[in-house]
Amino acid sequence: MAKRRRGQVLSGVLIVIALATVASALWWIAHRLPDRIADTAHEVESLILFVLAVAAVFLVAAHLYLAYALWRFRHHPQRQSMFIGVTRKEWLPVLAIAAVLLAFDLTFDHRSNEVWAKVFLRVPENAFRVEITGEQFAWGIRYPGKDGEFGRTDLRLVSDSNPLGIDPNDPASKDDIVFPAGQGELHLPLNHPVVFLVRSKDVIHSFFVPFARLKMDAVPGMTTRIWFTPTKAGTYEFACAELCGLGHYRMRGVLVVEPMEQLQKWLSEQQTFGETMP
Amino acid sequence: MAHEHTVVTELPLWRRLLRFSTDHKDIGLQYFFTAWAMAIIGGFLAFIIRWQLGFPTQVKPAPWLSWLFPHGAEGGVLKPEFYYALVTMHGTIMVFFFQTAILSGGFGNFLIPLQIGARDMAFPFLNGLSYWVFWAACIVLLLGFAVEGGAAAGGWTAYPPLSALKEAMPGSGWGMTLWLLAMALFIVSSTMGSLNYITTVLNLRTKGMTMFRLPFTTWTLFLAAILGLLTFPVLTAGALMLLLDRHLGTSFFVPTVHIAGKLIERGNGNPILWQHLFWFLGHPEVYILVLPALGFVGDIVATFARKPFYAYRLAVLGLIGIAFLSCLVWAHHQFVSGMNPYLAFPFSLLTILVSVPFATVLLCIAGTLWGGNIRFTTPMLFAIGFLSLVVTGGFGGLSLGVAANDLHLHDTYYVVGHFHVIMGSSVLFAIYAATYFWFPKMFGRMMNERLGKWHFWLSLFGVYGVFLPMHYLGLSGMMRRIYTLLEYDFLKHLQPINTFISVAAFVLIAAQALFVVNFFWSLKRGEQASANPWGATTLEWQTSSPPPHGNWGTELPAVYRWAYDYSPPDSPTDFRPQTEPLPASQ
Numbered sequence: 096m097a098k099r100r101r102g103q104v105l106s107g108v109l110i111v112i113a114l115a116t117v118a119s120a121l122w123w124i125a126h127r128l129p130d131r132i133a134d135t136a137h138e139v140e141s142l143i144l145f146v147l148a149v150a151a152v153f154l155v156a157a158h159l160y161l162a163y164a165l166w167r168f169r170h171h172p173q174r175q176s177m178f179i180g181v182t183r184k185e186w187l188p189v190l191a192i193a194a195v196l197l198a199f200d201l202t203f204d205h206r207s208n209e210v211w212a213k214v215f216l217r218v219p220e221n222a223f224r225v226e227i228t229g230e231q232f233a234w235g236i237r238y239p240g241k242d243g244e245f246g247r248t249d250l251r252l253v254s255d256s257n258p259l260g261i262d263p264n265d266p267a268s269k270d271d272i273v274f275p276a277g278q279g280e281l282h283l284p285l286n287h288p289v290v291f292l293v294r295s296k297d298v299i300h301s302f303f304v305p306f307a308r309l310k311m312d313a314v315p316g317m318t319t320r321i322w323f324t325p326t327k328a329g330t331y332e333f334a335c336a337e338l339c340g341l342g343h344y345r346m347r348g349v350l351v352v353e354p355m356e357q358l359q360k361w362l363s364e365q366q367t368f369g370e371t372m373p
Numbered sequence: 374m375a376h377e378h379t380v381v382t383e384l385p386l387w388r389r390l391l392r393f394s395t396d397h398k399d400i401g402l403q404y405f406f407t408a409w410a411m412a413i414i415g416g417f418l419a420f421i422i423r424w425q426l427g428f429p430t431q432v433k434p435a436p437w438l439s440w441l442f443p444h445g446a447e448g449g450v451l452k453p454e455f456y457y458a459l460v461t462m463h464g465t466i467m468v469f470f471f472q473t474a475i476l477s478g479g480f481g482n483f484l485i486p487l488q489i490g491a492r493d494m495a496f497p498f499l500n501g502l503s504y505w506v507f508w509a510a511c512i513v514l515l516l517g518f519a520v521e522g523g524a525a526a527g528g529w530t531a532y533p534p535l536s537a538l539k540e541a542m543p544g545s546g547w548g549m550t551l552w553l554l555a556m557a558l559f560i561v562s563s564t565m566g567s568l569n570y571i572t573t574v575l576n577l578r579t580k581g582m583t584m585f586r587l588p589f590t591t592w593t594l595f596l597a598a599i600l601g602l603l604t605f606p607v608l609t610a611g612a613l614m615l616l617l618d619r620h621l622g623t624s625f626f627v628p629t630v631h632i633a634g635k636l637i638e639r640g641n642g643n644p645i646l647w648q649h650l651f652w653f654l655g656h657p658e659v660y661i662l663v664l665p666a667l668g669f670v671g672d673i674v675a676t677f678a679r680k681p682f683y684a685y686r687l688a689v690l691g692l693i694g695i696a697f698l699s700c701l702v703w704a705h706h707q708f709v710s711g712m713n714p715y716l717a718f719p720f721s722l723l724t725i726l727v728s729v730p731f732a733t734v735l736l737c738i739a740g741t742l743w744g745g746n747i748r749f750t751t752p753m754l755f756a757i758g759f760l761s762l763v764v765t766g767g768f769g770g771l772s773l774g775v776a777a778n779d780l781h782l783h784d785t786y787y788v789v790g791h792f793h794v795i796m797g798s799s800v801l802f803a804i805y806a807a808t809y810f811w812f813p814k815m816f817g818r819m820m821n822e823r824l825g826k827w828h829f830w831l832s833l834f835g836v837y838g839v840f841l842p843m844h845y846l847g848l849s850g851m852m853r854r855i856y857t858l859l860e861y862d863f864l865k866h867l868q869p870i871n872t873f874i875s876v877a878a879f880v881l882i883a884a885q886a887l888f889v890v891n892f893f894w895s896l897k898r899g900e901q902a903s904a905n906p907w908g909a910t911t912l913e914w915q916t917s918s919p920p921p922h923g924n925w926g927t928e929l930p931a932v933y934r935w936a937y938d939y940s941p942p943d944s945p946t947d948f949r950p951q952t953e954p955l956p957a958s959q
C-alpha cells in the first residue's frame with residue numbers, strides 16, 4: 096500500500112536530515128569560521144558552540160524518535176491504535192524531558208551571564224580608549240590623545256573641517272586625533288584591553304567586529320560602549336550590522352592590531368585636532 | 374441572531390468572495406484567498422532578492438530585471454535602494470499580510486464557529502468589516518511601489534531615525550507613510566477579528582462544549598487572538614507617534630541628527646523607544662503565527678495517528694504558558710541595541726524559558742504518534758514536516774535567546790535562517806497541512822494526493838536546502854540586509870554558498886506551483902468529499918461539506934465527549950464524534 100511506503104521513506108528521510116544537519120554544521124564550524132583575534136572571540140564562540148552541541152543532541156534524538164514512531168506505527172489495516180484513555184501518567188515523561196531541557200536552559204543562562212557581565216559591566220580601568228562614530232556610510236575614528244580625555248562634541252558644530260562636531264573651546268579636545276569618516280584605519284594595541292565609545296551622527300548603525308565576535312549598535316543621541324582585548328596582530332575588517340540606508344552593505348572599516356609601542360609611535364605622528372583647527 | 378434565508382453556499386465562489394458578507398465562512402475564504410495572493414507576491418519578491426544575492430547584478434546585469442522594474446533595475450542592475458524596498462516589503466507581506474491573515478483571518482474565521490458548534494461569529498458585521506479593512510490595508514501597502522522614492526525600505530522593523538526622516542533614504546518618503554498607514558489599517562482589522570474570536574469562543578460554545586473539550590486548533594486560535602488584542606494596540610500607538618515624528622516634527626524617536634549634510638534639530642527623542650514598542654508586538658506576533666500552527670498540527674496528527682491526543686490538558690497548559698511568556702521576552706531583539714545591559718539578564722532568561730512549555734506541547738504532539746496507526750496522507754506529511762522543522766528552528770531560536778550569543782549572531786544570516794525555519798518553513802508547512810486537511814470542508818472536494826505528495830517532498834528538501842545554510846553564513850559573520858557581500862574580503866568566499874541557496878530557492882519557489890495547480894484543479898475536478906472524509910471527531914466534520922449557511926440544520930449540535938475519542942476499544946468505528954452520546958450505563 097503506497098501510503099505505508101511513504102511512512103518508511105519519511106522515516107529514512109528524517110534520519111538523513113538530522114545527520115546531514117549535524118555533519119554539515121560540524122564541517123562548517125571546523126573550516127569556515129573567521130579568525131579569532133580577541134579574548135571575546137573565544138568566549139562568545141565557545142558559548143555558541145556549547146549551545147549548538149546541546150541542540151544537536153536534542154535535534155538528533157527528536158528525529159530518531161519521529162523516524163522510529165513513523166516506521167513502527169505506520170498504518171496496518173489489521174491493527175488498532177492503542178487506546179490509553181485519559182490518564183495523568185502521560186504527563187510524567189513529558190515533564191521529565193522538559194525538566195532536562197530546563198536544566199540545560201539554566202546552564203546556558205549562567206554561562207551567558209558571565210560573558211555578558213564581562214563585556215558590559217567590567218570594563219578595565221586602564222583600557223585604551225577609542226571613539227567610533229557611524230554616519231551614512233562610513234566610520235569616523237577618534238583617539239583621545241595624551242590627556243586620555245575626549246573633547247566635548249555637539250552636532251551643531253559639525254562642518255566640513257570638523258565632521259565630528261568637536262568643541263574647539265574644550266581644552267580636552269586640543270590633543271584629540273580625528274580621522275573623519277572613511278579616512279582612517281582603526282589602530283588597536285595588541286594584548287591590551289580596548290574600550291570603544293560608539294556613536295552615530297544620523298541613523299542607527301552597528302559596530303560589528305566579526306573577528307572578535309562582538310557588535311554594538313551606534314545610536315544617535317547616545318554613546319554606547321563595548322570592549323575587548325585584541326590577541327592577534329594583523330589587519331582585519333569590521334562592518335556595519337544594522338540597516339542604515341542604501342549604502343549599508345558597503346559601510347566597511349579596517350582595523351589594525353599592532354604592539355602598543357608601535358601604536359603609540361604611530362599616534363604621535365598624527366596631527367591633533369588643535370593643529371588642524373586654526 | 375437574525376440571518377437571511379437564502380442558502381448562501383449555492384452562490385458561485387467568486388460571488389461569495391467579492392461581496393460584503395457577514396457569514397464567517399465567506400469571510401474566512403475571503404481572507405484565505407487574499408492572503409494566498411499576497412503570499413504569491415511575497416514569494417515573487419523573495420525570488421528577486423535571491424537573484425540579487427546568488428547572481429549579483431552589478432557583476433552580471435540581468436536584462437529581464439530592467440524589463441520588469443524599469444526604475445528599480447535600470448540596465449539590469451538592481452539598485453541598492455530597490456533591494457531594500459524588496460526586503461522590507463517581502464518581510465512585511467509574509468509576516469502580516471500572508472501568515473497572520475491566513476491563520477487568524479482565514480482559518481480562524483472559517484473554523485472557530487464550526488468547531489465550537491455556533492452558527493456564526495458573535496459580531497458578524499464587525500467580522501465583515503474586518504476583512505474589508507484588511508483588503509484596504511493590502512492595497513495601501515502595495516501602493517508603496519508606485520510612489521516617488523519607492524516602497525518603504527527600512528526593513529520590516531522600520532527603525533527610526535532611518536524610517537522617520539525622508540532625508541535618510543529614498544524609501545523613507547511616501548513609501549514609509551503608506552507602510553505605516555497600511556500597518557495601522559491592518560491592526561484595526563486584526564483587532565476587530567481578535568475581539569470577535571475571543572467573544573465567540575467564550576460565549577457561543579454549544580451545549581456540552583466545555584473549554585477542555587475544545588479542539589486544540591480552537592484553543593490556539595483563541596490564545597493567538599488574546600495575544601493580538603493585548604499587543605497590537607501598542608504598535609498602533611508607536612505607528613501614530615512615528616507618523617507624528619515624520620510629518621509634524623515631534624520628537625518621540627528622533628534626537629538631533631546630522632544627516633545628508635544637514636542638521637535636523639529635534640528634542641531628545643529616543644530611537645530605542647520605538648524598538649520596545651515594535652517588539653512588544655513583534656515578538657508575540659511570531660507566537661500569533663506559531664500557536665495556530667501547533668493547533669493544526671496537533672489535530673491533524675491525532676486524526677491520522679487515530680490516537681487520543683497525548684496529555685491533552687498538559688498540552689493546553691503548555692499553550693497558555695507559551696502565550697504568557699511570549700509577552701515578557703520582547704527585548705531579546707535588542708540585546709545590543711544600546712538599552713541598559715542589565716535588562717539582558719531577565720530577558721535572556723525568560724526567553725530561553727519559553728523552550729519549556731514549547732517543548733511540552735511538542736512532546737504531547739509527538740507522544741500522540743506513539744502506538745498509533747498512522748496514515749500518511751498529504752496533510753499528515755506536512756504535519757510531520759512541521760515537527761521536524763519546528764525542532765530545528767526551535768533550537769536555532771534557543772541559541773539566539775542566550776544573550777551573549779547575540780554579540781556575534783544578532784543581525785546576521787543566522788537570524789535570517791532561524792526565522793525562516795520557524796516562520797518561513799514550519800508555520801508554512803502547518804498552513805499547507807491545514808489547507809490540504811480542511812480543503813474538503815471548505816469546497817466540498819478533495820485535493821489530489823499525488824500532486825500533494827510531490828509538493829511535500831520538494832518543499833521539505835527545498836526549505837532545508839535554502840534555510841539551513843543561512844545559519845552557517847551567519848556563523849561566518851555575514852550580515853543580514855546586505856545588497857551584496859562582495860564589498861567585504863572576509864565574506865567573499867561565501868558567494869558560492871549564496872549561489873547554491875539561490876538555486877535551491879528557485880526550486881523551492883517553483884515547487885509551489887504544484888500546490889497552485891492542485892488547488893485550482895481540485896476546486897473544479899477534485900473527487901467529491903463526504904461530510905467527514907478523514908473520519909475525524911470534531912464538530913466541523915459533522916455537518917455537510919461545505920457547510921450550509923448557519924452551519925447546522927434547525928438544531929445546534931450537542932457535545933458529549935472530548936475531541937479525541939480515536940480508536941476506542943468497544944466501538945465499531947475507529948472514532949467517536951464529539952456529538953455521539955455516551956452509552957447509557959456511564
Ligand code: HEM
Pocket residue numbers: 416419420422423460461463464465467468472527528529530789793796797798801839853854855856878881882
Ligand atoms: C521562498 C521562500 C523564501 C525565501 C527564498 C526568502 C528569502 C529571504 C531572504 C534572502 C531574506 C533576507 C534579505 C536580507 O536580509 O537582505 C528574507 C527576509 C525576510 N523574510 Fe523571507 N524568504 C522566503 C519566505 C518567507 C516567508 C514564508 C516568510 C514568513 C514569515 C518570510 C519572512 C521574512 C522576513 C520577516 C524577512 C526580514 C525582512 C527584513 O529584514 O526586514 N520569508 N527572506
Ligand SMILES: [Cu+2]
Pocket residue numbers: 229230232299300301335336337338339343346
Ligand atoms: Cu551603518
Ligand SMILES: [Cu+2]
Pocket residue numbers: 300301335336337338339340342343344346
Ligand atoms: Cu548599516
